[in-house]
Amino acid sequence: MHAGFAAQQQSAGKRVWQRPVILTLPSWLRRCLAALGEDGRLLDNTQADVLWQQVIRADLHHSSMSLLQIQASAKLAFQAHQLLGGADALSNSSGYPDSPTGYLSPEHCAFLRWRTAYLQLCKQHNWLDIAALTQLVIDAFAAKMISHPQQLILIGFDQLNNIQSKLLRQLEQNGTAVEVVQPSTSIAADLSCVACPDEQSEISAAARWARSCLESQIGKVAVVVPNLEQLHGKIERIFRHEFAQTQYPDLVPVNTFNVSLGQPLARQGMITTALTLLALEDEADFESISYLLRSPWLSGSDSDAGARANFESWLRRRNINSIKLNDLIDLCRQRGCACSSFAKILVAVRAALVARDEKTMPQWAEHFESQLSQVGWPGARALSSSDYQLLTAWQDKLLPQLAALGVVCDRVGRSSALSLLNKLAHEQLFQAQAQDSRLQVIGLLESAGLHFDALWVMGLTDRVLPGAVQHNPFLPVALQRHYQMPHCSIEHENVFAKLTLQRLLGAAPQLVLSFPCADNDRQLSPSPFVQPLLVSSSGSYKLEQSDALPSALHGVDSADWEYLADDVGAPLITAHDGSSIDNSAPAIDVSGGTNVLREQALCPFRAYVHCRLKVRALEAIQPGVDNRVRGEVLHKILEQFWLQVGSQQALCAIDDDKLYQLVRSICKQKLQQLLYGQALELLPLEVERLTKLIIDWLQQYEKNRAPFKVMELEQTKVVQLGALRFNVIPDRIDCLATGGQIIIDYKTGLVHGKDLLGERLLEPQLPIYALNANDSADSEYGEVMGVAFAQIRAGDCAFKGVASADELLSGVKSVAKSGASKRDIYSWSELLHAWQQQLERSAQDFTLAQAQVDPVNAQACQFCDLQRLCRIGGANISVEDTETNDSDGGFNG
Amino acid sequence: MADTELVDAEARRRAVDPQLSCIVRAPAGSGKTELLIQRYLALLGRVQRPDEILAITFTRKAAAEMVQRVLMALSQAEEPLAEDALSHTRLTHKLAQGVLANDRARGWHLFQHTEQLQIKTIDSFNASLVKSMPWLTRLGGLPQVNERPEVLYRQAVAKVLHVHHAQDELNQAIKRLLLHLDNRLDILQEMLLKLLARRDQWLRHLLPHCGDGAGQVRAELETALAQVVGGFLRQLSASINPELQQQLLELGGFAAQHCARTDRPLCVLHCFADSAQKFPRADVEDLQLWQGLADLLLTADGQWRKRPDKNCGFPAGKEQPGASMKKRMTELLGGLSDSGAPTGLWQLVRQLPPPRYSEDQWQILQALLVVLPQTVAQLWLEFSASSQVDFVEIAVRARQALVDSGNPSEQLLALDQRLQHILVDEFQDTSWLQFELLQTLTSGWEQGDGRSLFIVGDPMQSIYRFREAEVGLFLRAGSAGINGIALQQLQLRANFRSQQGVVDWVNSSFANIFPTNEDASSGAVSYAHAQAVKPPLLADALQICINNSLDMPTEAAKIAILVQQIIQHQPEQSIAILVRSRTHLRAILPHLRAVGINYQAQDIDPLSQRPVVSDAVALTRALLHRGDHLSWMTVLRAPWCGLSLADLLVFQCQTDSDLLSMLQEQTLLTQLSADGRQRVQAIVPVLGAAVAKRGRCDLRQLVEETWLQLRGPECYGASECADIEQLLLLLEKLDCGGDLLSFEQLEDELNGLFHTNIADTAAVQVMTIHRAKGLEFDHVILPGLGKRARADDKSLLRWQEHAEYGLLLAPLAARADKVSDPIYAMLEQLDKSKGDFEVSRLLYVAVTRAKRHIYLFGRAELNKDEELFPAKGSLLEKLWPAVQHYAVVDSSESGVEPSLVHNRVSAKFWRLATPQVNCARADESVHDADGIGMSAPAKLVQRIPAVVGTVTHTWLEYLVSQEGYSWGAGKIAQLQPKILAQLAKAGVDRELCQQYAQQIVSMLQTTVASSRGNWILQPHSHSCCELAISGVDDEDNILNLIVDRTFVDAGERWIVDYKTATPVEGQSHASFYAQQDQHYRKQLETYAFYLAQLYPEHKCRCALYFPSFDGWYELHNQSESKLETQLTLFG
């Protein structure tokens, strides 16, 4: 409006003028108060809000009740209080007029209780709130304590409430010329009314319209959006996309158009980081740590970004669910200098947390300020102008607001102060200012009293005009009706809707009204007030179908595609004729052991990615003890146990009590070594669990099988397969009393014996051990006669494997009785031979980097982290069917 | 269609009688909606306010539709009725006219204020209650309802599941549970999550007792179990006539005495030998006797015994009475088996557990009972912290608030809810919680007080058990009324939807598929015959394809052909393919695609598996996490880059390096193939810029813009890209300062989303049966009938809320796959039979969607005897009696080559052929570092001088305004409290306030004490404080200025600016003034420049006034400095 006045003055040829006082009513009232010298008494709305919260908290404390949303209740109660003030009601009495039945709802009783306490506090501290402000000013005018203005013009007041009318009466009495400007009753010359398919297309159409208005330089353009607060992001996005397509960037404010209201400060990255950092406590959860490690708004975020990200991944591998700040600092330091900058941040946080005392709000504001500056917030990267505006909003608005809460808050602890800060940050809206008034996107209320050259009003459904009747729950409905409080009745809404529409109709010579027809699968109707216009209006604007398309994201069928059969990677050795490998070439060491072959059998692509590209998904944090670690611990315990015990005979000689002690002590020792930092408090439970599990295992399986001696434990061997050389470590090799070796591999998960026998060798490690034990001259124990997994899991223990004869190991069958017969393999030696071939083929495929996306079955994909990379997703149908179809494996190169 | 009287005309008439409270069974196609509308209109014509009627619908969509239909009826009533209107149209018209009259009479303006119509879902009604009762509900206002509250549950559970609580009892309980569950925190966590989601069902049973000790709870739980056992015994007992009872008494007693083994259950029957002994009662105490009888009658595998022998108390031999007893027994058994009497109930009773927990079991349950209340309490805190709740909380609190008010009807009145009439649609899918709400709403109602209840639904279509629907409530309401309000039971029979052929087949089949006796507690609903209004069609209503060779591809191919045929012959008719679970469709859809049939499938394909989405997710993760190597690789492999496997090796993962840095490293780039290098170099700038932009814009914008720059829309084809919007919306939802808090949550929520294909020209609708409820189609195809349902849920904790008995809770199993506890088994059995009944109803819903034809496809199994049989747990099993004779053995091999679905695999690596990105987007012109040169905002401490300045200014202005008042030092000192308040309000710390207030006071005192000060404050002509002026500078910028003080004295205009600065220690006034001159000269001269223009009649003089020491400095050399200003302005 100042701008309008300025333009008028300028066009009148003036270079300088006295600015008229143009204010919102509340700020003028505040000025009046200042003129009385009383402005120190006035609580701003945030302070009053907090005061209401305190009152409610005290009440709850007193009655030992709980309330889920104290903030929201305080808001509602404060609102009710303001409504009473606005209606000039109950200013003296503290009760309601009796309801006809004498029933007073507990809601209303509660409110009265709170209000009494609130008023008491105000009185005690000589505070004044917005609800009492108008009355005070009226009194001041009545007592002539301040001089009245000569002229008062009210613009955009659709309806005046009781107390406002009272004020005007007083001013008129004092001699002020009061003029309430009524909206013009004219109707836009060019009025169009359009129905859009849905909200999205409505916004798109409005954006396109705005662009064309701007391009044709019509003048001041505005778009009114009734629920702007919710639609803010969407509007901004769609308008931005639309404007970016302009051919006349000088006519269209491509990056500088203004959407009013904005988003809460707390949603802005810089501020979110600050709040997250301030929220850290002595024990931090992984999510916050991860967020801060990745945040670009801290010192070192730029230079050490890579190192921090890798540290984050490392914490995931260690399954750090939550961690003490001290421990985290140690871990950080261990990781070396690239993480030391983060360690410094944490040290600063820890130092800031030391102050446990209660502080006043201004002290907290300064405390938070200094904590943030110590961690280098908002980082070292160059700030953009909107970053600066954001920082300024934080520093010049938010922190002072927090400090100002000191008026109503006494000393409080850190967490209370933080939650107030959070509340403010969520309420304070931020919009980077772009100085450009050619286009305004505003809310319905904001548009009151404004005038434009072209205006689009969207979202005019029957839910917006008329608005919904809304009662404040803390005031009796009858009371609200009696005083005709806002939104209290249909009649009220009816009048209001008519006024609003009338004002909009006259707000611009060129006007488009629109509404969406549907919201997802729900049909929407136009406002009944707009409906008559739908038929009668004949404006120049017509909705073209293409206008409503959300253009940017629409897919296009591009000609620029190519399909590739890229299923061979970079081979380890170049083959001479493409198939066989020159055996004289030096062997290649493969890290990861036999797992390479397992993966190759499961899915060649997976082997290439896991073992050559060495890529795996980020680990997800598990609750409790990590299952991967559990497996490892069990291995170590059993290794240690057999190292000490050595044979079945020795095992049987230990009495139950001793056995328990022995196992328990080993469990304890190994767990402490291997659990690192995770889930420490569960350690005693884990000891107990493992002890029981292992004793069960020993008693039921190891004691009851054919007698044996343990021959080897976790001994590394070097094995060569084709061009590949592996380190392999069999968990254990037993020698049976009757002669012959059994190779045993511990598993804590479910294993299937058939994975040793299938077309693809899904469990290659036992076969490798078997084949290579034979090779070794270690024959004093006889030949390998069987291999087996020892599946050790609570309630589900078993030996699973295959052997040269039945009953060598309980539960393990001979080759002939095993599933191998399906492949016409009946004897141990045949099986060994088949294994050799399978392994060699796998090794060769791996060497040649055969990397087809060819999973052995659907489960392979289910437990695979590469679904996005291998792009199996779209084709998963075929994968699902392979099990039933029996026709898989058709795509081997 | 002739307008003849319908079979159920009387029922329909009564249903619209506003005086009558009734419950209407409205089977599929019976025109329920119209009836509901009529009832609603009938009421609306009589009430004083529209919101005296509450209509509750099942979905929001249904509510919106009903509102539309009511309004439509009303607007049609403004027109005269057509001559040939049918009777129900006439009725609607008449009722609507009544409403219009009422509307006019009472001035409702219904058309303009449609929200007066209270037609809503129960959830939104609950929400409105919560909204109006912030205090009673304890929610403090309507919180946001989180439709995926798992996150909140998870947080709550995570916070409870540790063992360092202050309460040791809780720690011990958690430890006990953990040990029981193999120390698997994850399992315990999942269990608690599930429990939280359904806490409305157990909370009220468990929590009230927290104080009274565990013994009480145990007693109640065991009583409930005992009642279940008793219930089974009653059923069995009822099936035994007195004659049989007598026989059993005698034979049982004999058998027990002569049994060769003493460890048999039947040995307990020896008490029967006592002639005073009565037949066992249907009571848990006699359970063992019943089990003894079962042992007497049944073989180990649950058949009637063929011949009694010595092991069951009937030794061989001719002696009496043995021989005759044995004969009697044989006859009895023969009679039982000949009569075909089922053994099921006997078998069940034989397995029934004694309704007691063992000590061990109880210990574990007790631990659970310690943990649960804490978890609920923690959940409340999570709700509070996030200001979000789940639907359960809203529903529970809404009702509880009414109850807590002590007087629900008064309370409702106080809320301006004058409910007189309630209508509930789809009542068959009501849950307990909703039922209770209804009870509360109607409390205080009395028969004949003019209020009415109207309940409509179809128990035969109750299929929402998984959402806690209890069909038994419908039956109960029918027989017992609600809250003492008797409901007249009305049954509709006319079917307006389906042709007679369909109706007849459904009648004949489902009468047998549904149970004959209704039972509220097990949810058994019997079939109600329908009568077709539409005449039969010529062609068969039913086509059935059931054989043993119908595998998925064959079936899919057949269906594709069928659909083609229908489209060919009846192109205008609607077709639907309905399945029980969406996985059944995965084979059919590719076939439809393959033969070029347009279909519309909703909620079938998981979104996360669409390439367009999965690549965009990888992109998102990569941008947010430099160390997510896999996601970066995926970005390199995605169509916009399409790096080959061999080239990817260059970027193989290395410790302590991240992919973005590697991509920017020249030495690595040289190792790439030429093509690969081009591709990488094309996209790296885009990715680099995006990473730099992170945190500066919202997440959606970051991803969306990067995706567009990478030519995302070109990568997947037009139809696929629609899915990206859903992902972007999800990113908006999860946005946390332009970043993600947890990647896992993204993946989690993504899993709940599905691909939507919107084909306007879709010839076929594809959906689950649940989704099809309420819809109708000309042709309904039901594939996969032979498929087994998903295996029953083997939760570790089995429990349910029973209508009469309360909470039934089985002991906690240690491992899911090894549950063998008899109590557990009993509850499982209860669940199973309920589920079984529901399966029949699901089938009913499916077939009654058809207007013209039904097509059934199912694969049957072949047993050893070459007989066909349906797979257990399949829909076909239910349908078997009705379709058995259509099933054929097919010995030919399946005819479809499997390749049809297969060959997509090899084609899946594709990419854009030209390596190039889209950088022409204008918004890239925003410079990230355009803030260079801007200064950082001041620190808080640095703000204080400004605050002091402002406050001083306001008081100086105040002093001016108090004309004629003489201010002495004392009076000024009295202002101190006000000054203190102002400083505090500006955020100055209390401890500093005093000092600064003192400073201000002394400045003011100095001013009023000095003659110069007095001169400034005095009334003058043209006197102004804080004068606001605007001027236009030479570049046409508007400057807004505020002049502290100006007045005219002796013909000269003075322009005075107050400054609170003081010389630093030891500084001379001269040097201080020189300094100030430098600072403020320009500013003052600008004031002077414009004021001189505005008021040219006076010459301007400018000065600075320093109240702290009564300093005064006038700026001289105006003309000279004027020049200077001009120079700077022009320069």
Ligand code: SF4
């Ligand atoms: S998801 Fe399946 S196809 Fe893809 S790499 Fe893993 S196992 Fe292979």
